[in-house]
Amino acid sequence: DTAVSQTPKYLVTQMGNDKSIKCEQNLGHDTMYWYKQDSKKFLKIMFSYNNKELIINETVPNRFSPKSPDKAHLNLHINSLELGDSAVYFCASSQDLGGPGTQYFGPGTRLTVL
Amino acid sequence: EDQVTQSPEALRLQEGESSSLNCSYTVSGLRGLFWYRQDPGKGPEFLFTLYSAGEEKEKERLKATLTKKESFLHITAPKPEDSATYLCAVQNRRGAQKLVFGQGTRLTINP
Numbered sequence: 001d002t003a004v005s006q007t008p009k010y011l012v013t014q015m016g017n018d019k020s021i022k023c024e025q026n027l028g029h030d031t032m033y034w035y036k037q038d039s040k041k042f043l044k045i046m047f048s049y050n051n052k053e054l055i056i057n058e059t060v061p062n063r064f065s066p067k068s069p070d071k072a073h074l075n076l077h078i079n080s081l082e083l084g085d086s087a088v089y090f091c092a093s094s095q096d097l098g099g100p101g102t103q104y105f106g107p108g109t110r111l112t113v114l
Numbered sequence: 115e116d117q118v119t120q121s122p123e124a125l126r127l128q129e130g131e132s133s134s135l136n137c138s139y140t141v142s143g144l145r146g147l148f149w150y151r152q153d154p155g156k157g158p159e160f161l162f163t164l165y166s167a168g169e170e171k172e173k174e175r176l177k178a179t180l181t182k183k184e185s186f187l188h189i190t191a192p193k194p195e196d197s198a199t200y201l202c203a204v205q206n207r208r209g210a211q212k213l214v215f216g217q218g219t220r221l222t223i224n225p
Contacts, residue, residue: 004157031211033211033212040217041199041217041218042215042217043158043201043203043213043215044215045212045213045214048211048212055211056211056212058212090157090158092157094211096211101211102148102160102163103148103160103211103213104160105150105157105158105159106157107156107157108155108156108157
């Protein structure tokens with residue numbers, strides 16, 4: 001009965017490759033997010049989608065492209081991977097009913113670019 | 115720009131030794147302040163949301179309080195299983211729902 005799930009949990013790849021991370025939530029939430037946690041453990045927002053529409057797009061390189069096929073899924077595709085993309089990527093979801101909905105996080109995907 | 119600073123970066127306590135973690139923030143209209151717990155290799159786990167100055171919330175050995183400039187997470191008589199990184203985050207009223215996080219406090223409780 002996992003609430004927010006991500007696949008894969010670990011991803012090791014070479015520089016220049018293209019990779020995708022998938023996220024699914026079964027909470028019935030209408031907003032989903034991608035966060036990046038760097039080596040210093042700082043969590044920073046990348047994107048958010050509400051009902052399949054892009055709401056937040058922070059200053060993230062164009063190589064990162066989120067896709068939301070439906071409101072329960074938010075995938076992250078990364079082109080031409082660079083060393084600096086190595087980090088842990090977290091998906092989250094919330095139900096925002098006019099107030100600050102609590103965001104629930106997935107287990108994370110540790111991406112290592114060699 | 116919204117900003118969150120947590121202190122100390124790391125804290126070691128003996129089991130049963132109470133203490134407090136600090137979260138100082140600047141935000142253009144606070145919508146909510148959130149506390150999360152993160153265990154190694156896992157995602158942040160929600161603890162509390164505080165909405166306005168003076169508010170307090172409790173859960174087991176943890177109590178969170180809020181003023182206009184900072185929040186405290188008080189831990190009373192901690193146990194080794196309370197060891198984790200505690201993250202503070204703010205959300206402003208400007209419409210977008212993003213959380214701005216602090217760098218976290220790594221708490222270790224020795225038996």
